[in-house]
Amino acid sequence: MLFASETMSEILLIGLNHKTAPVELRECLAISSEETPVALNKLQESPFIDECLLLSTCNRVEILLTSDNSLEAVNTVKNIMSEFNKTPVSRFEKHLYIHEGEAAVRHIFRVSASLDSMIIGESQILGQIKNAHSVACANNTTGLILNRLLHRAFSVAKRVRTETGIGDHAVSISHAAIELGKKIFDTLENKKILLIGAGEMAELAIEQLIRKKVGTIYVANRTFKNGVALAKKFNGEAIWFEEIMNHLKIVDVVISSTGASEFVVTRNHLKGIMGERFNRPIFFIDIAVPRNIDPQINRMSNIYVYDIDDLNGIVVGNLEERKKEATKGERIVDEAVIQFSKWREGMDIVPTIIALREKIDRIAKTEVEKIQKSLKHLSKEDHLVISRMAETMVQKVLHDPTLFLKKDLENDNKSLVIDFTRKLFHLD
Amino acid sequence: MKILIFITLFLYGLSTIAYACHLFGRNQRFADLGYWFLIIGSLFLGAIVFQEAAQSGHIPVHNLHGTLLVAGLMIALVFIVFQYRIKFNILGVFMVPILFLMVITATLTPYTPLHTKNIFNSFWLITHIITIFIGEACLALACATAFFYLIQEHAIKTKTKGFFFNRLPSLEWIDHSGYIFIITGFTALTIGLITGFIYAELIWGRFWSWDPKEVWAGGTWLLYAALLHGRISAGWRGRKAALLSIAGFAILLFTFFGVNFLMKGHHGEFTAF
Numbered sequence: 001m002l003f004a005s006e007t008m009s010e011i012l013l014i015g016l017n018h019k020t021a022p023v024e025l026r027e028c029l030a031i032s033s034e035e036t037p038v039a040l041n042k043l044q045e046s047p048f049i050d051e052c053l054l055l056s057t058c059n060r061v062e063i064l065l066t067s068d069n070s071l072e073a074v075n076t077v078k079n080i081m082s083e084f085n086k087t088p089v090s091r092f093e094k095h096l097y098i099h100e101g102e103a104a105v106r107h108i109f110r111v112s113a114s115l116d117s118m119i120i121g122e123s124q125i126l127g128q129i130k131n132a133h134s135v136a137c138a139n140n141t142t143g144l145i146l147n148r149l150l151h152r153a154f155s156v157a158k159r160v161r162t163e164t165g166i167g168d169h170a171v172s173i174s175h176a177a178i179e180l181g182k183k184i185f186d187t188l189e190n191k192k193i194l195l196i197g198a199g200e201m202a203e204l205a206i207e208q209l210i211r212k213k214v215g216t217i218y219v220a221n222r223t224f225k226n227g228v229a230l231a232k233k234f235n236g237e238a239i240w241f242e243e244i245m246n247h248l249k250i251v252d253v254v255i256s257s258t259g260a261s262e263f264v265v266t267r268n269h270l271k272g273i274m275g276e277r278f279n280r281p282i283f284f285i286d287i288a289v290p291r292n293i294d295p296q297i298n299r300m301s302n303i304y305v306y307d308i309d310d311l312n313g314i315v316v317g318n319l320e321e322r323k324k325e326a327t328k329g330e331r332i333v334d335e336a337v338i339q340f341s342k343w344r345e346g347m348d349i350v351p352t353i354i355a356l357r358e359k360i361d362r363i364a365k366t367e368v369e370k371i372q373k374s375l376k377h378l379s380k381e382d383h384l385v386i387s388r389m390a391e392t393m394v395q396k397v398l399h400d401p402t403l404f405l406k407k408d409l410e411n412d413n414k415s416l417v418i419d420f421t422r423k424l425f426h427l428d
Numbered sequence: 429m430k431i432l433i434f435i436t437l438f439l440y441g442l443s444t445i446a447y448a449c450h451l452f453g454r455n456q457r458f459a460d461l462g463y464w465f466l467i468i469g470s471l472f473l474g475a476i477v478f479q480e481a482a483q484s485g486h487i488p489v490h491n492l493h494g495t496l497l498v499a500g501l502m503i504a505l506v507f508i509v510f511q512y513r514i515k516f517n518i519l520g521v522f523m524v525p526i527l528f529l530m531v532i533t534a535t536l537t538p539y540t541p542l543h544t545k546n547i548f549n550s551f552w553l554i555t556h557i558i559t560i561f562i563g564e565a566c567l568a569l570a571c572a573t574a575f576f577y578l579i580q581e582h583a584i585k586t587k588t589k590g591f592f593f594n595r596l597p598s599l600e601w602i603d604h605s606g607y608i609f610i611i612t613g614f615t616a617l618t619i620g621l622i623t624g625f626i627y628a629e630l631i632w633g634r635f636w637s638w639d640p641k642e643v644w645a646g647g648t649w650l651l652y653a654a655l656l657h658g659r660i661s662a663g664w665r666g667r668k669a670a671l672l673s674i675a676g677f678a679i680l681l682f683t684f685f686g687v688n689f690l691m692k693g694h695h696g697e698f699t700a701f
């Protein structure tokens with residue numbers, strides 16, 4: 001049935017993502033947030049497109065729309081994409097995927113549940129879709145169908161997140177370190193941090209820690225001046241490199257990433273210190289290669305040492321876990337797709353008329369049966385007359401609404417009328 | 429009587445199932461459900477204990493049957509209070525099945541209502557029995573908590589996330605909860621011992637009579653005292669505290685049951701069957 005023109009408007013999804021297109025092409029076709037309203041309006045100007053929504057992130061460019069002429073709608077989208085980014089259609093055409101009907105519904109559900117993401121379970125995508133939806137709403141380019149579809153997508157995403165462990169496992173080095181920290185300390189709030197050396201990854205970890213409202217951050221650097229600069233950046237306190245041992249008595253988390261070729265902290269350093277610390281736990285995150293923290297320390301009580309390989313190991317394991325959890329997510333998506341299709345099927349003229357008739361018929365029949373039970377003295381013929389009268393009334397009452405529903409309506413109005421009718425008679 | 433036990437077992441069974449669902453599905457609603465089944469089940473268990481107490485005229489700790497029921501009830505009550513305060517779901521996962529087994533064992537051991545002996549009816553004795561049982565329940569939960577600590581510590585130290593890594597709270601939290609259990613348990617134990625001494629003085633005219641149970645109880649008390657002292661003055665926490673807590677409870681269990689089975693003394697009928 002693909003591309004067949006139908007009277008009922010169909011949901012279509014056209015786009016490309018990190019799996020189908022290389023980054024150079026995605027860059028090229030990305031539509032900035034300022035350009036989005038312009039693009040949306042352009043799309044809606046087309047007579048083949050009823051409702052539309054545009055999602056553009058670094059990993060995907062997707063256009064979701066409803067149309068009763070799929071073939072033309074797809075061509076319009078391609079032309080607008082090409083025009084908008086000044087890229088010939090032939091350059092991106094073969095990277096595009098086009099989903100129609102249920103497939104489009106499933107796709108948008110999977111994307112918002114982060115099952116289609118590069119890093120499965122990442123939480124940004126849902127916010128991006130919500131944003132895309134509100135931009136489309138603000139520009140009046142979505143209607144009954146897409147609004148309903150998007151709301152379903154949000155609730156599917158929420159269900160997947162709460163009912164599966166898809167977002168539970170940290171998948172970056174700094175997150176993995178924080179996750180571990182939270183399994184050692186009840187909270188990272190007000191914990192004192194010591195940063196030894198500097199480096200991109202260490203700084204990333206510190207930034208994450210700051211978000212967890214940690215306490216004082218001490219920065220020790222061989223070159224004091226660099227330490228001061230870094231401390232300023234994190235609102236921390238620079239200390240001399242020689243002061244490290246003293247500070248080990250008070251800090252809770254140590255992040256180390258110096259270029260030193262020998263261990264900066266060894267077992268001997270810590271032997272006396274743990275007593276002074278009252279055995280409060282201390283967590284070493286050693287992201288330096290070669291390592292700065294003697295791994296032997298991990299054997300001591302209340303001291304935990306993780307090096308870069310350990311953290312990497314966690315990340316790899318967690319990615320596997322997420323993939324496992326994703327299967328559960330797919331099941332939830334499947335359920336939601338079936339539910340949505342049911343709603344869509346009902347959203348057509350004929351099913352609505354049938355449902356309406358059935359409902360009124362049922363009411364009439366029940367009432368007739370009731371009255372006949374209390375009028376036992378009447379003859380069979382009399383009963384028949386009563387039933388016929390009820391049937392005729394039903395026919396007559398339904399005559400005008402049926403005609404009205406059968407009238408040729410434009411797609412937009414049609415959906416609204418059907419939705420209204422179903423709500424008015426409580427047909428769902 | 430029979431029907432009450434059946435209902436208790438049924439509710440504890442449901443609670444066990446709900447907690448198991450929580451363990452695997454990690455859905456908070458199941459843990460809440462398990463908690464409520466536990467509360468209602470414990471009301472029935474309380475009714476059984478009350479009924480037996482009314483029949484015999486004293487707290488039913490004169491045979492193994494009653495002792496198990498009272499101990500179970502106390503563990504349930506202590507857990508219910510702590511769970512309300514600190515939300516320690518995973519403890520429920522393991523505690524409720526044990527509770528279930530305790531009640532089953534109690535029903536399998538013969539129940540012989542004892543004719544009233546007046547020695548059971550003193551205020552001091554009742555306080556002695558209740559506080560000792562509360563203390564022991566707290567220390568049992570402290571021991572379970574210590575096991576959780578060791579599991580979680582092992583996972584973090586060996587860098588192998590197991591089944592429990594995400595299901596258990598942080599080390600610091602487990603350690604602190606264990607400490608709260610021990611402090612509460614120790615306080616109750618202390619009151620229990622003191623009231624026991626007073627009772628002994630009233631009945632036998634001496635505070636201490638070198639009864640094996642007394643000796644072992646004194647030893648247990650000293651061990652927990654040392655554990656708490658070490659924690660406060662020298663920061664014995666983490667693994668060391670967990671191991672000591674487990675050792676303490678092992679000795680406590682021996683004091684509770686072992687002494688009665690292996691040695692004689694005036695606490696003898698406590699585990700008779």
